[in-house]
Amino acid sequence: MFLKIFLLADLNWQVSVLGENITSTIDPSNPTEADMAQLMNFLLFGLSVIFIDSIINTLFTALAMSSVSIYLYKKYLNLDTNFFQDIKKSYNSKLFVVLVILGLGVPLGFWFLLIPGFIIFGLYICSVFTYQFENIEKPLKQARVITKGAFWKIIGVLVISSLIIRVISMIYGFFLNLVWHVDAPTLASWYNPASRRYNMLFLNELLNNVVTIILGPLFICLLTTLFTSLKVKFDLGYRRGYFQVPTESYRTEQVQVQPEHADSGLYCPVCGYHMGIKFKFCPNCGESHDFKA
Numbered sequence: 001m002f003l004k005i006f007l008l009a010d011l012n013w014q015v016s017v018l019g020e021n022i023t024s025t026i027d028p029s030n031p032t033e034a035d036m037a038q039l040m041n042f043l044l045f046g047l048s049v050i051f052i053d054s055i056i057n058t059l060f061t062a063l064a065m066s067s068v069s070i071y072l073y074k075k076y077l078n079l080d081t082n083f084f085q086d087i088k089k090s091y092n093s094k095l096f097v098v099l100v101i102l103g104l105g106v107p108l109g110f111w112f113l114l115i116p117g118f119i120i121f122g123l124y125i126c127s128v129f130t131y132q133f134e135n136i137e138k139p140l141k142q143a144r145v146i147t148k149g150a151f152w153k154i155i156g157v158l159v160i161s162s163l164i165i166r167v168i169s170m171i172y173g174f175f176l177n178l179v180w181h182v183d184a185p186t187l188a189s190w191y192n193p194a195s196r197r198y199n200m201l202f203l204n205e206l207l208n209n210v211v212t213i214i215l216g217p218l219f220i221c222l223l224t225t226l227f228t229s230l231k232v233k234f235d236l237g238y239r240r241g242y243f244q245v246p247t248e249s250y251r252t253e254q255v256q257v258q259p260e261h262a263d264s265g266l267y268c269p270v271c272g273y274h275m276g277i278k279f280k281f282c283p284n285c286g287e288s289h290d291f292k293a
Contacts, residue, residue, distance in 0.1 A: 001209070004056045005201050009191055011049045016188035018042040051111065059103030062128065065220045066090050066098060069128040072224040094131040094139055101127065101140065121158065122151040126227050128220075146234045150226070157226055161219040169211040180207055229270060229287075236269045 022042055026035045071086035101124050110117030124140055126147050131139035147154065182204055190197045190204075206213075267273065268282040269289070282289065 001205055002202065003060075004053060005198060005205060007056070008049055008052060009196065009198075009201070010193070011045060011052070013188070013191040013193060015042065015045045015049060016184070016191055018045060019184075020188070051107075054107045054110070055104065058107045059099060061216070062099055062102035062106075063095075064216070065223075066095055066128045066131070068217075069220065069224065070132040072220065073129055073228060076224055076228045090132055092132070097140065098124075098127050098131050118155060122154045123147075125154060125223065126230075129224075129227055129231075146230055147227070150230055153226055154223070157222045158219065161215075161222055164218065165212060165215045168215065172211045173208070176207060180204075233269050 018038065018041055022035075022038060026038065031039070067087050067090050070090060071081055071083055074081045074086065101120065105120045105124075106117050108117075109115075109120045123144050125143075127139050127143040130136055130142040130146065133139070133142070136142050187204070189195060190200045268287065270287040271282060273282055
């Protein structure tokens with residue numbers, strides 16, 4: 001947030017100045033060539049602010065997701081975790097590639113016809129997990145392989161989490177405007193280089209984005225649940241159309257006690273529960289067993 005305010009302060013000031021000049025000098029019914037040039041400058045500066053803002057937001061969101069992804073993944077599987085150690089390990093040489101793809105590729109894709117942004121996001125967002133897995137040289141490719149066939153589920157997670165945040169933000173914004181309303185002249189005065197007030201700019205940014213800050217982790221939490229399910233199914237061989245005996249690391253404490261002759265029959269692909277025969281839903285975790293080969 002601090003970085004965005006510092007980087008965009010001058011651009012926002014230029015947009016404010018150009019906006020005031022256009023409002024006071026241009027006749028909409030008879031614009032001159034000079035007026036059109038001024039309008040183009042206003043549009044260029046305005047789009048530059050939005051574009052840089054989107055890149056900064058996406059880049060730091062991808063960095064935040066990468067930092068906690070492996071911790072949440074282990075936590076969901078009931079594996080041993082260490083919050084600070086897991087975050088420390090997330091900062092490795094492969095992180096740069098992930099940040100380039102998600103932090104730059106996604107916003108650029110959204111700016112160019114929107115659809116490429118969704119494609120890049122759906123195919124590679126799970127690389128925030130795979131780049132931290134051991135013995136994986138191509139985390140981007142591995143993310144695509146593991147999540148193959150789940151593109152719309154990933155987009156659905158994005159849409160659901162975004163809608164929840166947007167609805168709550170609208171409600172919060174309504175009440176915020178009753179007690180904190182900053183008009184354009186006041187905001188412009190805070191951007192003015194002669195009397196720039198970074199403290200007020202930061203406070204205004206914080207108050208307007210408090211819901212996004214608080215609910216920001218919602219998406220990575222939902223994505224972790226989806227990715228973990230996909231990863232377990234992938235490791236157990238569902239894409240080849242048969243069940244394999246799951247490794248002990250994927251079994252929860254609830255299913256440690258197995259019946260006699262547990263080496264025969266079928267296992268739940270998600271929790272490892274021994275079923276003997278195939279059920280439509282797992283008796284232990286309730287996961288559907290209607291998988292496509």
